Amino acid sequence: MEPNILTGSFQLMKSLNRSVILNTIRKKGGISRADIAKTTKLTPPTVSNLVKELLETEMIIETSLGVSSGGRKPTLLTLNSDMFHVIGLDIGSHHLKIILTDINGRIRKKQIHPIPDSITNEGLLDLMITSIYAIQKNEQIDRNKIIGIGIGMHGIVDVDQGVSVFAPNLKLKNIGIKDALEKEFQMVVQIENDARAMSLGELWFGNGHGDDSIVCINVGRGIGAGIIINGQVFRGEHYISGEIGHMAIDLNGPKCTCGNYGCLQTFASGPAIVESLKKELKLGESSILSNKENEIDGEVIYQAALAGDLLSKNILNKAGRYLGVGVTNLIHTVNPKRIVISGGVSNAKEFILESVKKTIEQRALTDSAKQTEVIISKFGADATVMGAIALILAQLFATPGNT
Template sequence: MTTKWQTGSFQLMKSMNRSLILNIIRQKEPISRAEIAKLTKLTPPTVSNLVKELLQTGIIIERTLGESSGGRKPTLLTLNGENFHVIGLDVGSKDIKVIITTLSCKLLKKKCFPIPESINNDKLLELIIDSIHSIKSSEEIDEKKIIGIGVAMHGIVDPEKGESVFAPNLNLHHIPIKAVLEKEFDMIVKVENDARTMSLGELWFGNGMSSESFVCINVGRGIGAGIVINGKLFHGNHSISGEIGHMMIDVNGPKCPCGNYGCLQTFSSGPAIAEGVKKLLRLGHSSLIEELAENNLDKINAELIYDAAKKGDQLCTTALQQAGYYLGIGLTNLIHLINPAQIIIGGGVSNAHEFVIEGVRKTVSQKALTESAKNTEIIISKFGADATVIGAVALILVELFSSKSAA
């Protein structure tokens, strides 16, 4: 269990002015108290008192003396990121990925736990709890330094309640993740949709750091989007913004698990790519993937298709390019609706970016309305398949460093 010192310490650090000072130190370190007062417009005595309190928690430390402009040399302040740790989880449809990092997102430990095919709410919560206990009790981890847990969950999430409203790939409803984990671990827990979590990680640590407005696309077993506008996550009225995977591309297309037909994820998600290849093989087409799958269609998945494409297999290469084409149609619609400065693509399918991204960009360049829209920057996530779990860590950092929560 977390000590009361830790819980109290987090609450002490988390207040509007303390968070404001912490974020200035994070962004501008090393920095003097006088410069903090100037940037925050707080009075020097107020800054001095708040800095004193933050020094007592250990989250900031005093460093070597700075340059003097005439009087006594100022003492500079820096973030003591190594002294505090955050746990992040990515709860997918097949496994739970869990990491522990420093406040600067330096990876300390990473583990992965498979999710059984037969699962219910209680069993999933038990697995999540076990995965957290496993990583925090690792020999090289100091449990006393852990200050929070961020959870990225696929599907519909109520971030205020910290509840998974509907996890479609697991067919589970109303999982009280936040309540259960806070009771078990006695520390702050934040829960968010996986695509929005991914976009938060890019905003804090990745390719979104230079852009105030962008969209992050998570392409894996499903397809979701995290929308950042003016540096803030956009949730929508009922927290279902970004469900781009259920944007209908072809009303006569394949049936989607959501019940509609021709959704984007029936063309460009990992399972859709695999199903398309299997269909061609059943029709008599030949491919290297048959050998890689040991002539067992059930073994064919997006990862194996990517392996075959890298070996020069034309059928698998075309399948990935076709997925990129349809994803490009979805992103063209997104550009026309939101007009983001940047689109960042992550998730498992992004690992095959050398085959997918060309089709995406080509489609956007052909179908977008204006020349500037045609040239919308479309790039791959800095973190690849780990983008979501990195974002889960950022959920706690937003709570700690932002005077007004970005999530």
């Protein structure tokens, strides 16, 4: 069947305006009815009526009176952030991270649970359910004031069905997460690929407020990108948009786990960096890591580089240059306003970011493309779980018609 066509009706008109007002309050935070009318170009009575309704739902509250510039003092309105809460999960390769936030995304509680090796679908679902109960324990929070549960998950995710189709790092397939959690908790549940969740988190909580187009690149065990266009997560036809880890950049390069040669993640992922360094050590390069081959992981290399180890620095720089090639390809394809780099490898920002930028400067076609903003995520290891929160908030504050 055709999807429902969006037609104009009184309900649409009203819900659109209510949403516009709610979002204005969210963005400006502490704004009077009169100012809402000015910025939205709605008339004062319309604003007053809808604000009254929003006050009744307790989504917003009247706070202090503002300062007057000659006339009645404005009554300032803000989101009622103490009332409503959101739960976010980040399902990684070894750990499940869960947070509880208010609707401004301020973290109230954070917990981490290890994920046992060779876990089953049912085991993972059980772990998720118990962790969701656990984080609510001893919290003075009305259960039906929890708006929803957002989940960021690596691998391929069918957002509409709410299924983790393939989670390679856990070796699991077809986990029916949404159905299971909705049945258990009777609230909104939304699951999304980790890089895409991150990118939405970056849009909501990062510097990129608004309707921008941004790309968030998650560089860790693999490399994945989340693409935001006009403020909407872009998923592609089969939920594999942004799978840039397997972008071919050097057809004569090393063999990748996918079977092809020269994929981006054979150069710039965490494992690739470790391999690259080990190989140099075997070739006899001198380094402070020379006799510690078994202890080497990404963090160790980063610390060595910080301590001044030239080989470690060079290896990280090289990874940055390759990442820059991939990023430039993305700029020439998606041409976003801003690119945010996150994930484990982005920890080594001092040694990565500059070489990414230099590579873009060198390779990008036009001056404007060269000036594409490239930053490191400010959320560090919390990027995915904040993105999971953003999934629910994006839905809560969505404008009618913009699915």
